[in-house]
Amino acid sequence: MTVPDPVALAVGAAWVATAAGMALWVWSWFGEKCPIQRIRYRDCGVVLVIGALLIRVFFPVRPLNAFDWLVLALGPVFIGAALWRLGRTGGEQAR
Numbered sequence: 001m002t003v004p005d006p007v008a009l010a011v012g013a014a015w016v017a018t019a020a021g022m023a024l025w026v027w028s029w030f031g032e033k034c035p036i037q038r039i040r041y042r043d044c045g046v047v048l049v050i051g052a053l054l055i056r057v058f059f060p061v062r063p064l065n066a067f068d069w070l071v072l073a074l075g076p077v078f079i080g081a082a083l084w085r086l087g088r089t090g091g092e093q094a095r
Contacts, residue, residue: 014052021048043082
């Protein structure tokens, strides 16, 4: 029995998270009618996509370019902002 490569597994999971994040983002534009839910889907999509990008930057298969460095610098800011807004629009505050 062979053990799968952990880096390949992490990169594969990052691509799955990217697809899920993009699906949430597209659903927020075309499928959801409630404005609060639309924002929440977009925020969840942002967290998944940028988190997946960060994972792919942390396990590089090629040298880092300018876009990778930009994601490393600004990614945590966008993730933090999306999580903050998710916290603000969830639970009792959304009613």
